[in-house]
Amino acid sequence: MYSLLAEGIGVQNWTYILVGITFTLYIGIAIWSRAGSTKEFYVAGGGVSPLANGMATAADWMSAASFISMAGIISFAGYDGAVYLMGWTGGYVLLALLLAPYLRKFGKFTVPDFIGDRYYSKTARIVAVFCALLVSFTYVAGQMRGVGIVFSRFLEVDINTGVIIGMLIVLFYAVLGGMKGITYTQVAQYCVLIFAFMVPAIFVSIQMTGNPIPQLGFGGELTDGSGTYLLDKLDGLSTQLGFSEYTEGSKPLIDVFAITLALMVGTAGLPHVIVRFFTVKRVKDARKSAGIALLLIVLLYSTAPAVAVFARTNMIETVSNKPYVDVPDWFTKWETTGLISFTDKNKDGLIKYVANKEQNELVVDRDIMVLANPEIANLPDWVIALVAAGGLAAALSTAAGLLLVISASVSHDLIKKIINPKISEKGELIAARLSAVGAVCVAGYFGINPPGFVAAVVALAFGLAAASFFPAIILGIFYKRMNKEGAIAGMVVGITAMLLYMIKYKLGWFDETLPDKSEWWFGISPEGFGSIAMLLNFIVSIVIMKLTPAPPEDVQEIVENIRIPSGAGEATH
Amino acid sequence: MADKKNAKAYWKENIRYVLILMAVWFIVSFGAGILFKDALNSVKIGGFKLGFWFAQQGSMYVFVVLIFVYVRLMNKLDKKYGYDV
Numbered sequence: 001m002y003s004l005l006a007e008g009i010g011v012q013n014w015t016y017i018l019v020g021i022t023f024t025l026y027i028g029i030a031i032w033s034r035a036g037s038t039k040e041f042y043v044a045g046g047g048v049s050p051l052a053n054g055m056a057t058a059a060d061w062m063s064a065a066s067f068i069s070m071a072g073i074i075s076f077a078g079y080d081g082a083v084y085l086m087g088w089t090g091g092y093v094l095l096a097l098l099l100a101p102y103l104r105k106f107g108k109f110t111v112p113d114f115i116g117d118r119y120y121s122k123t124a125r126i127v128a129v130f131c132a133l134l135v136s137f138t139y140v141a142g143q144m145r146g147v148g149i150v151f152s153r154f155l156e157v158d159i160n161t162g163v164i165i166g167m168l169i170v171l172f173y174a175v176l177g178g179m180k181g182i183t184y185t186q187v188a189q190y191c192v193l194i195f196a197f198m199v200p201a202i203f204v205s206i207q208m209t210g211n212p213i214p215q216l217g218f219g220g221e222l223t224d225g226s227g228t229y230l231l232d233k234l235d236g237l238s239t240q241l242g243f244s245e246y247t248e249g250s251k252p253l254i255d256v257f258a259i260t261l262a263l264m265v266g267t268a269g270l271p272h273v274i275v276r277f278f279t280v281k282r283v284k285d286a287r288k289s290a291g292i293a294l295l296l297i298v299l300l301y302s303t304a305p306a307v308a309v310f311a312r313t314n315m316i317e318t319v320s321n322k323p324y325v326d327v328p329d330w331f332t333k334w335e336t337t338g339l340i341s342f343t344d345k346n347k348d349g350l351i352k353y354v355a356n357k358e359q360n361e362l363v364v365d366r367d368i369m370v371l372a373n374p375e376i377a378n379l380p381d382w383v384i385a386l387v388a389a390g391g392l393a394a395a396l397s398t399a400a401g402l403l404l405v406i407s408a409s410v411s412h413d414l415i416k417k418i419i420n421p422k423i424s425e426k427g428e429l430i431a432a433r434l435s436a437v438g439a440v441c442v443a444g445y446f447g448i449n450p451p452g453f454v455a456a457v458v459a460l461a462f463g464l465a466a467a468s469f470f471p472a473i474i475l476g477i478f479y480k481r482m483n484k485e486g487a488i489a490g491m492v493v494g495i496t497a498m499l500l501y502m503i504k505y506k507l508g509w510f511d512e513t514l515p516d517k518s519e520w521w522f523g524i525s526p527e528g529f530g531s532i533a534m535l536l537n538f539i540v541s542i543v544i545m546k547l548t549p550a551p552p553e554d555v556q557e558i559v560e561n562i563r564i565p566s567g568a569g570e571a572t573h
Numbered sequence: 574m575a576d577k578k579n580a581k582a583y584w585k586e587n588i589r590y591v592l593i594l595m596a597v598w599f600i601v602s603f604g605a606g607i608l609f610k611d612a613l614n615s616v617k618i619g620g621f622k623l624g625f626w627f628a629q630q631g632s633m634y635v636f637v638v639l640i641f642v643y644v645r646l647m648n649k650l651d652k653k654y655g656y657d658v
């Protein structure tokens with residue numbers, strides 16, 4: 001009580017209040033929108049408006065990584081950070097122009113559904129289910145971990161308790177509401193997360209540059225009266241400390257190219273993103289909601305590089321070459337969480353922050369750039385708490401979307417379509433709910449006991465999606481003669497190549513030690529290899545297709561049919 | 574048969590739109606933001622070097638515009654061919 005009176009409500013209590021309110025909201029929405037049929041469970045009944053679907057897609061898409069880590073990664077990578085910005089937004093152009101309208105017209109529930117029917121083959125369906133599960137599980141484990149981290153930092157429970165609380169919440173609304181519940185909670189979560197991201201960014205932008213629009217502010221002049229541009233100042237600071245110029249970056253051009261392409265194509269091939277476009281009513285709604293989704297995503301993504309520049313400049317100015325005894329409170333606070341560490345190597349009592357690893361004395365975790373940004377800039381307590389609520393919204397919305405893909409893959413693609421086609425509607429709905437429960441438990445397990453390679457693998461989920469689904473779907477729509485032999489061979493070769501490259505150059509399981517960068521093929525990193533694996537998939541698919549018979553008449557008719565937007569019926573089994 | 578002809582003509586126009594828009598998509602991101610960023614960086618707009626701006630801002634704005642242009646073009650095309658029901 002004493003502290004309450006002395007310091008106002010305080011960060012801690014603000015966090016409890018804001019997180020409490022948002023969680024109650026999510027649960028309320030879930031109860032209001034529970035699913036009564038498999039159609040409601042898989043595709044929200046197919047009647048979601050383009051605006052609601054756009055918002056839900058944006059929340060589904062922006063994960064803990066986008067919200068918490070991306071600005072931090074950019075602030076340390078400088079220009080190179082553009083691979084994430086362009087990669088994770090450019091994919092929506094591919095989705096809107098090449099995939100979403102046709103998949104909506106096709107009118108089924110899942111991505112393996114499309115692959116299985118278009119390629120008239122159980123094998124193709126099973127390969128697709130395997131790819132969907134692989135991609136979604138690697139991705140969801142990272143989300144649960146994100147939930148745990150936010151809980152532990154802001155609410156001072158341990159990470160595991162945080163993961164379990166997150167599991168229970170997701171379990172509640174995903175199992176009860178299915179896609180319908182998820183869609184409407186995601187709409188609410190988008191509002192929470194965008195507000196939480198923009199408020200501190202606007203505050204800091206006004207502080208540093210006098211411009212309330214962060215997108216313009218980071219190209220503006222500093223408010224200190226020097227007339228220097230903020231970016232010039234940061235370039236200068238970076239080179240002084242021995243880093244490369246902020247606006248130039250350090251990755252080789254070919255790798256920047258390859259990573260950007262892999263992320264774009266991977267985004268367009270992620271099942272939890274694609275499936276969102278099955279929920280709207282008409283083909284034209286699918287196109288429009290892709291546009292709305294990207295607009296809402298770009299709102300955050302164009303702010304992130306501004307936050308990156310503000311936070312990096314602020315951090316260097318606050319701590320570099322300053323006496324350790326004088327550091328501000330936030331420094332000590334984050335030091336106890338282990339996210340900042342300082343070792344006075346030359347014993348001069350000053351914080352030496354330089355590019356040279358031997359001499360550098362300060363290690364900063366990238367996530368701090370967003371999480372601690374409001375504290376570094378001395379913003380009010382409620383803004384700091386808001387960031388916690390936003391981070392949770394981002395992680396939970398993505399986790400829920402992924403869990404739905406996993407449960408639909410099991411109950412619809414495996415049980416209904418392969419194991420027991422005679423299962424009743426009611427039985428399938430029960431199976432869907434049970435698989436969601438199972439998926440949450442597995443995801444939670446990985447959140448609590450993260451295998452060392454999860455973090456490494458999450459970034460590669462995009463490569464896996466690019467190497468498997470994207471070519472099979474594109475060829476299925478745009479190349480009438482593409483047949484099952486070509487598509488299956490392409491998917492298998494693509495995903496195998498990606499897995500092998502990843503195991504060799506990212507995990508290092510084939511050698512005693514992780515091979516050096518100089519051994520990468522054409523200088524392309526494992527993150528960028530998805531674009532090579534995708535090319536391989538395309539080439540193999542087309543070569544094999546040329547050597548094997550054309551698909552049956554009725555399949556060719558399906559292709560002609562999905563190219564015409566009218567008469568998109570309701571999604572059916 | 575008239576149906577098939579109609580569908581073919583519609584598809585052809587659609588593909589033309591897609592190719593043009595995809596070319597713009599490629600030029601702003603892989604072109605201006607990556608391959609030619611060093612050349613563009615010699616131009617400065619406010620505090621932004623142009624290549625850097627395309628990579629971290631401009632390309633994303635163009636992406637959004639591209640999708641909405643496509644939505645408009647296709648809505649018109651759907652009407653022209655009677656597929657807007």
